[in-house]
Amino acid sequence: SARSFRGPVAVVLPAGGCGERMGLSTPKQFCKLLDRPLISYTIHAFERIKWIEAVIVVVAEQHVELMKSIIQKYNHEKTQWCVGGLTRHRSIFNGLSVFVDDKFMECHLTKPKVVIIHDAVRPFVNEDILLKIATAANDHGAAGAIRPLVSTVIATNSEHFLDHSLERSKYRASEMPQAFLFDTIYKAYQKCTEYDFEYGTECLHLVLSYCNTQAKLIEGPPTLWKVTYKQDLFAAESLIKETLSQNVCVITDVDQEALQLGHCLKKMLMTQHMDVEVISAEYGKKKLCIPHVSSQESYNIIIIGNTELQEKQEVIDVIANSSMTLLYPMVLILVYISLPESTPFSKKLDEPSAIRRLAKEAKHRNILVYGLLVNYTKDSEELNESLENMCFISKSLMKDRNSALTGQLLVV
Amino acid sequence: SARSFRGPVAVVLPAGGCGERMGLSTPKQFCKLLDRPLISYTIHAFERIKWIEAVIVVVAEQHVELMKSIIQKYNHEKTQWCVGGLTRHRSIFNGLSVFVDDKFMECHLTKPKVVIIHDAVRPFVNEDILLKIATAANDHGAAGAIRPLVSTVIATNSEHFLDHSLERSKYRASEMPQAFLFDTIYKAYQKCTEYDFEYGTECLHLVLSYCNTQAKLIEGPPTLWKVTYKQDLFAAESLIKETLSQNVCVITDVDQEALQLGHCLKKMLMTQHMDVEVISAEYGKKKLCIPHVSSQESYNIIIIGNTELQEKQEVIDVIANSSMTLLYPMVLILVYISLPESTPFSKKLDEPSAIRRLAKEAKHRNILVYGLLVNYTKDSEELNESLENMCFISKSLMKDRNSALTGQLLVV
Ligand SMILES: [Mg+2]
Ligand SMILES: [Mg+2]
Known part of the structure; x- marks a missing residue:
């Protein structure tokens, strides 16, 4: 069968960023492509998949009204929002908490067996990679998409000189989506330190450290790329237009x-x-x-x-x-x-x-x-x-x- | 002064790739943006700079005629071509050899003090970063542009599970341009092994290994990005149109x-x-x-x-x-x-x-x-x-x- 596991799958989309990297006044997840905010494309990429039951978008306090209006205007029926924290990890933890915290009881969300975590700014994710990642998470507790490194990775010394370069074939770029057994990632967040919450970037690392769960890594397609700079917005709009x-x-x-x-x-x-x-x-x-x-x-x-x-x-x-x-x-x-x-x-x-x-x-x-x-x-x-x-x-x-x-x- | 060193600066542009990553029939350096091949934009980015004296484009045998016609049609007066080898390092070495090998004597090229190496598929390089890199190469023997890592870098074990993730703040992506004292990089290529020629990717690594020259690393702008996938061609064309x-x-x-x-x-x-x-x-x-x-x-x-x-x-x-x-x-x-x-x-x-x-x-x-x-x-x-x-x-x-x-x- 196309789906080798049982139980509902939910999605957490951290979208609390402020877009400082773009040098734009609008955070990139809210920039418009063909007059619709980028984040709506990402939400739709999940909502159109039958076995995805709920999407939680985690936004900064100042974007709550904007997010509510997007959910309403584009009729995102599977999607709910919650307020994020000051770092990416705090935001993801808040998103996960919606499924277990009493104060969200009115949402009537069932705690999923598997939860997918994705970036709001990767709108071209497809069902194929999501199914692979979710299935692997169900089997192994955690899974994440990887891509070959585009550039050589180097270590610098303190005076900005080359210390050494890494052998490219031994390393990969860790991308999104990632998926987890809900109880595993939730436990990892409950156990992790303030330092992790402040400075950590990698969820796969948390489940390895705190739950001894080794993530399965799956080669993803180039379409997983992340809208980071202004040129990426141009590229995303052109790709959407080409598809249309x-x-x-x-x-x-x-x-x-x-x-x-x-x-x-x-x-x-x-x-x-x-x-x-x-x-x-x-x-x-x-x-x-x-x-x-x-x-x-x-x-x-x-x-x-x-x-x-x-x-x-x-x-x-x-x-x-x-x-x-x-x-x-x-x-x-x-x-x-x-x-x-x-x-x-x-x-x-x-x-x-x-x-x-x-x-x-x-x-x-x-x-x-x-x-x-x-x-x-x-x-x-x-x-x-x-x-x-x-x-x-x-x-x-x-x-x-x-x-x-x-x-x-x-x-x- | 804006230029803190003396002596001519030349550029080697390896452009021997076959574009397999794009899934396109045309190698990406020859794909057209506004009806002009990408490589012509990159060449022009160098030719418009006064202190750049010569550009050597290194192309595969089957693209020689195409390259000659591009140089002629767009009037690239500082540019010459030579035939590349089977790998990136062999191509760069061939490009450098044009300045010292007797068989290229008819080109009348003076051996430069500093040589810049760049990718044919990074057309948006600007004078500011080129001057910084060339100056640093003159002072330290070698220099290269770096960028922050966009994704976490991870090591996988042989069964495709996560082994460990690197602490992002300690590493950088090594990008182009790079620059070298000509004699230093040429000596490194003369000394390096067949294995380096076949599997190596990083010129900075060669001068470290064979000339004990530690490259100065310089933070470059996001515009150094490389046209790798179809969406990058869209982005590049949009950026050019925006500028125009x-x-x-x-x-x-x-x-x-x-x-x-x-x-x-x-x-x-x-x-x-x-x-x-x-x-x-x-x-x-x-x-x-x-x-x-x-x-x-x-x-x-x-x-x-x-x-x-x-x-x-x-x-x-x-x-x-x-x-x-x-x-x-x-x-x-x-x-x-x-x-x-x-x-x-x-x-x-x-x-x-x-x-x-x-x-x-x-x-x-x-x-x-x-x-x-x-x-x-x-x-x-x-x-x-x-x-x-x-x-x-x-x-x-x-x-x-x-x-x-x-x-x-x-x-x-
Ligand atoms: Mg984000
Ligand atoms: Mg190349």
């Missing part, structure tokens, strides 16, 4: 040009390594496709066809009333087709400003709407260039999720 | 609306922490401002005014014929003003497609051209919203340098 731009649902009108455009776009986006699904729907029925889009966990929709904005507004309403936009901004690209024999679209002066108004309102509902006008010509070479351009622009809009450009009508 | 979007030159027409728009834009962009310079120039004279823009090292130009495209084309020609676009893509935003009493700009059907044509041609010259149409109304609240939007969009265009959107006419 991997699949798209294209909903087309049923007329010939719309169907052809949908077909071409699918072919081209697939060469860009995207998963593309094309659905055709008559006027008024496009909104019926949204529950399917939602079930595909796609955060990108392209609607192809010149039908009235009213229909697009209905789609936006269905999206906004689903839970799709709770965690990520949705990209909605409205593709219009300008046929040579009809009135040039650019002369319909109302349309561009109507798109701007609709997009402005949709942005407040976390839906990023962009217009895209394709000049449909019979010249196949020209048409092909337009379509390639359409693919290039669409891909870039889905990748960037740039809120400054919503409501624009782009032309290819 | 810190200053802008605004060139306005001399009419009242253009001057007012320029003034407002300056005020608003400054609240976004940008350095903004506004210059006014009559018709036909905007191109004369470009040498000044170039001297400011600004990679962003906003031209405000409805003058003919011919004038903008002349500006593009001057930019393209300067060396400004050699290293970074230039952003050029053309701001048009739509006055309520005149013909709506959107009815001038030729203009948008003319902008698209001009932008398409400019993109081949590494200039990213975007159009921005401001609806200038007398209603001050509406106008203010337009201007805020203009600022928001301009800032985002300068930040993103998105080549998919060039030639678009955006409306605020």
Whole structure:
């Protein structure tokens, strides 16, 4: 079975840091990626796993209100908060105490058999490594993720000269997550000294010292990396955007040009390594496709066809009333087709400003709407260039999720 | 004096790696950021420093042609290449040999007193740390940059259980750059064993073992970080884009609306922490401002005014014929003003497609051209919203340098 042990698993996330290393005014766990605080991504990484039953976030007193509002806004149903101590170890101990201390009885939390400890600033942890760590903790009492050392580790003498360098192959970096039998780590904290609470950094070391429990070490993936510096925030946002731009649902009108455009776009986006699904729907029925889009966990929709904005507004309403936009901004690209024999679209002066108004309102509902006008010509070479351009622009809009450009009508 | 030692300083950049850690087909030093290979950024970080006299890039046999084309395309005048060995140490030794081996005599390189060794994949190294390291090497024979450990370092036993953890405060991560008296590091390589060449990682260790030279260790900034994983490429590109979007030159027409728009834009962009310079120039004279823009090292130009495209084309020609676009893509935003009493700009059907044509041609010259149409109304609240939007969009265009959107006419 995928899970080789019984009993509930809980998570403690120390998030009491003040971000001094970043040189930012906001502690890094509260910095926003795509307008959502980093810590919410980490919480969601745990909440989406069925066998995780509770997440305790440990925050500094001055961040309690902020944390409560995050839990509420992003509907983090498995998550509770408690106030941390002055050091990382005190904060973790406070987090563990929630499960056993009478004063938290109103939380109705069952003491877990295994507890995972993770950093609030490592949002990309996945189920695979969590299951390995939790299982190993169940079997051995303690377990932790390790990674190869990226740099040589050296010892310095007191005058800042090299004393010796460590042989890299014999050492590892100790990362997060770690997991423990709850009773083991709790006992270690009950027994440990004030010095440990003040200066210790390594939970694995505490269970070794005070419970004689040797932690099992498990090689983790590079995605366990920790958001520490400003560049890491950039990297995290780019990774999230990349993940969000991997699949798209294209909903087309049923007329010939719309169907052809949908077909071409699918072919081209697939060469860009995207998963593309094309659905055709008559006027008024496009909104019926949204529950399917939602079930595909796609955060990108392209609607192809010149039908009235009213229909697009209905789609936006269905999206906004689903839970799709709770965690990520949705990209909605409205593709219009300008046929040579009809009135040039650019002369319909109302349309561009109507798109701007609709997009402005949709942005407040976390839906990023962009217009895209394709000049449909019979010249196949020209048409092909337009379509390639359409693919290039669409891909870039889905990748960037740039809120400054919503409501624009782009032309290819 | 800023430089406390005499004699030329050279740099050896081992770049022989194959990028297996990234899981990418292209080795990371050749991955492109804003369409330029990472290694060119690192080379430029050295070439721009006056007291660096030569850079030797050490590449694998199969990358020689690529490296030669990079040196030529980006005009890296202080840089030469040589072929590396199978390990990092062999590659560095080959790089050093260029200065003493007869077979490289045609390079006309003077043997330096001090040599800096750096990684091709740490492009953000700055003059301050290089000067400290080179000076310390001159004084002590060897010096290297160190950083605090990000993770606890642990030793494992043979069954993958925790043996012990190191006390973090006593150890440091050894990073790059490092510097040496040339004769010292060269002697160390001449004396070292085959085992060192195969399995060693640390140059500081070699000079300690074979020349009894204790390296001075110097705390470096976080920007010394190494591009190792895919997320690091994202981070590096974002940092470069952030740096490029810190200053802008605004060139306005001399009419009242253009001057007012320029003034407002300056005020608003400054609240976004940008350095903004506004210059006014009559018709036909905007191109004369470009040498000044170039001297400011600004990679962003906003031209405000409805003058003919011919004038903008002349500006593009001057930019393209300067060396400004050699290293970074230039952003050029053309701001048009739509006055309520005149013909709506959107009815001038030729203009948008003319902008698209001009932008398409400019993109081949590494200039990213975007159009921005401001609806200038007398209603001050509406106008203010337009201007805020203009600022928001301009800032985002300068930040993103998105080549998919060039030639678009955006409306605020
Ligand atoms: Mg933390
Ligand atoms: Mg390397």
